[in-house]
Amino acid sequence: MTFVVLNAFTRRFLDGRLPEWVEPHFFGNTDELYELAPQAEIAWFDSFDLPSTYEATKRAGKLKWLNTLAAGVDPFPLDLLRERGVTFTNGAGLNAITIAEYAVMGMLVIAKGYREVVRSQERHEWLHDAPGKMELYGSKALIIGAGGIGGKVAKLLRPWGVDVTGVRRNPAPDALTMDEWRARLGEFDWVIIAVPSTPDTERMMGAEEFAAMKPGAAVLNFARGAVIDQEALMAALNDGQVGSAFLDVTDPEPLPSNHRLWGFDNVHITSHLSGRSQDTLFARAAERFLDNLDRYERGEPLLFTVDLSLGY
Numbered sequence: 001m002t003f004v005v006l007n008a009f010t011r012r013f014l015d016g017r018l019p020e021w022v023e024p025h026f027f028g029n030t031d032e033l034y035e036l037a038p039q040a041e042i043a044w045f046d047s048f049d050l051p052s053t054y055e056a057t058k059r060a061g062k063l064k065w066l067n068t069l070a071a072g073v074d075p076f077p078l079d080l081l082r083e084r085g086v087t088f089t090n091g092a093g094l095n096a097i098t099i100a101e102y103a104v105m106g107m108l109v110i111a112k113g114y115r116e117v118v119r120s121q122e123r124h125e126w127l128h129d130a131p132g133k134m135e136l137y138g139s140k141a142l143i144i145g146a147g148g149i150g151g152k153v154a155k156l157l158r159p160w161g162v163d164v165t166g167v168r169r170n171p172a173p174d175a176l177t178m179d180e181w182r183a184r185l186g187e188f189d190w191v192i193i194a195v196p197s198t199p200d201t202e203r204m205m206g207a208e209e210f211a212a213m214k215p216g217a218a219v220l221n222f223a224r225g226a227v228i229d230q231e232a233l234m235a236a237l238n239d240g241q242v243g244s245a246f247l248d249v250t251d252p253e254p255l256p257s258n259h260r261l262w263g264f265d266n267v268h269i270t271s272h273l274s275g276r277s278q279d280t281l282f283a284r285a286a287e288r289f290l291d292n293l294d295r296y297e298r299g300e301p302l303l304f305t306v307d308l309s310l311g312y
Helices: 008-014 030-039 050-059 078-084 096-111 114-122 148-160 181-187 207-212 230-238 281-298
Strands: 002-007 022-027 042-044 065-067 087-089 140-144 163-167 190-193 217-221 242-247 267-269
Touching (some): 008 022, 008 281, 022 030, 030 050, 065 281, 096 114, 096 242, 096 267, 140 148, 140 181, 148 163, 181 207, 207 230
Parallel strands (some): 002 042, 042 065, 065 087, 190 217, 217 242, 242 267
16 A cells, blocks of 8 residues: 545545555644655645645655645755655646636736726726727737646637747747747737746846837736846836736735835736636646556656756
């Protein structure tokens, strides 16, 4: 039997479906997690907070495979997992549908001036002209990070008549490489960021990049707050170089209530809710975990394995 440690929230998705060779142990609090972790060969440690998940991973000296439903893995001890030879699978793509829908919503909110429409209703005021007149049809979008999430954004946008260009680390047909996109920034009405959080992507959008954007274009960030230099963004918003921003992520999180970013009327801050705006995440994650359990038993490569050197 294989000792497997799982958060109790997974029980309703896994009960009666785990293979016979699995000996499941469910934890309902941090104390139980810390007690079970050292015995785990396979673990799904997603916990009640990141520090306890991190600590449990450190304690799991027998661990061979760690799973998480998170797409971003920067909070995990990747160097330790690499040193121990642990296979690490993540939730890349599990949030793709809901985040892509959020991206389209953000573009429409900006294009149609919908914030002012909502405010007019709150004021019981009938508007006599549309506060936003831009159409998505015929506009051009650059998606920096055209992987699971970015690829889904592109798939949703193309039927709307948006001309979409993706950016990928590895060369692909009809996509720009990470060395090419900066020179093309001035062509796009929308710059959508969905890259993994790594040292290479930190502050990848700064003063030079904002200056190179098409004047009045919008930037939307669904990656991590640190991918954008927020001071440079605020400067670009102030001088009108960047027309608007839709930020699902900020640096730091939560954003302090007195932070200057809240005061920009052309900035939409959505509190990292895009991935949570669904009720299917755990069910999808459980299906993927069960599939990988079968692969683990057969000795086959697991799906959605993190490259511990690259950090995604």
